[in-house]
Amino acid sequence: MKARPRIRRASRRVARTAAWAAALLLPGLLALPPRPAMAGSAVVLRSDDAAVKPGQLLDEHSTLSLPAAGAITLITPEGGMMMLEGPYHARPLAGSGKTDPAGMVLLARLANLIGANDISGAAPHATPAGPPEPTDPFAIDIAAPGVYCVPPDLPPSLWRAASTAALTARLSRALGGQSATILWPAGVASIPWPTGLPIESDENYLLQPDGAAAPVTLLLRRMPAGLPTDAHRAIWLAGHGCRAQGRRLLGLP
Numbered sequence: 001m002k003a004r005p006r007i008r009r010a011s012r013r014v015a016r017t018a019a020w021a022a023a024l025l026l027p028g029l030l031a032l033p034p035r036p037a038m039a040g041s042a043v044v045l046r047s048d049d050a051a052v053k054p055g056q057l058l059d060e061h062s063t064l065s066l067p068a069a070g071a072i073t074l075i076t077p078e079g080g081m082m083m084l085e086g087p088y089h090a091r092p093l094a095g096s097g098k099t100d101p102a103g104m105v106l107l108a109r110l111a112n113l114i115g116a117n118d119i120s121g122a123a124p125h126a127t128p129a130g131p132p133e134p135t136d137p138f139a140i141d142i143a144a145p146g147v148y149c150v151p152p153d154l155p156p157s158l159w160r161a162a163s164t165a166a167l168t169a170r171l172s173r174a175l176g177g178q179s180a181t182i183l184w185p186a187g188v189a190s191i192p193w194p195t196g197l198p199i200e201s202d203e204n205y206l207l208q209p210d211g212a213a214a215p216v217t218l219l220l221r222r223m224p225a226g227l228p229t230d231a232h233r234a235i236w237l238a239g240h241g242c243r244a245q246g247r248r249l250l251g252l253p
Contacts (some may be wrong), residue, residue: 049064059093143160149237163187163188169208
């Protein structure tokens, strides 16, 4: 008879633990668009097989076929990369079993970042016609105002599409205080962020080239240290206003 209260208390502890786990996982899951239920064990990053699309979720039953010159790159639930080269015909995830909830959240978010069901609703790999874009994921386009995420321990670079002429500009914190003068040589597309101007996360910076009527406003957001893989970093970038940077980090247009 005296053992029953202990059983009830244990049950209550289990219930509380389950509630905490649900509170941590459900916001990320509910933020995603509906997708077919499947025990995804990997997501396709790149594919030479027309039948296998980037952003597609695969499980242990998925069979892949590649010709001799074909290749497919997968991202695993841990954020690792798996590259398959042809000739190949097998189930690459056979025996991997079910993916844990954290891995499923990562794969689902990657599927939306990489594939057709991305959060913005844009078609996959669709880029509007316009000037070239930087290939460095952390380059700041000085002609494009907006949010830019910067690495936790390295300064970003400043990038410009038109680099034939020399350029002088002033870069300053919007709240006042520190500023720096940028001397941009002719023929150079990228230069480092000025060392004398520290970056404060979630603050606006103003960049105004000589002769420009108004400055370009750049909101800089510092990425935290400790994200284990590029896949985790790409998802963080996409979730903090830097989706294009997240795609570039994964080698996508």
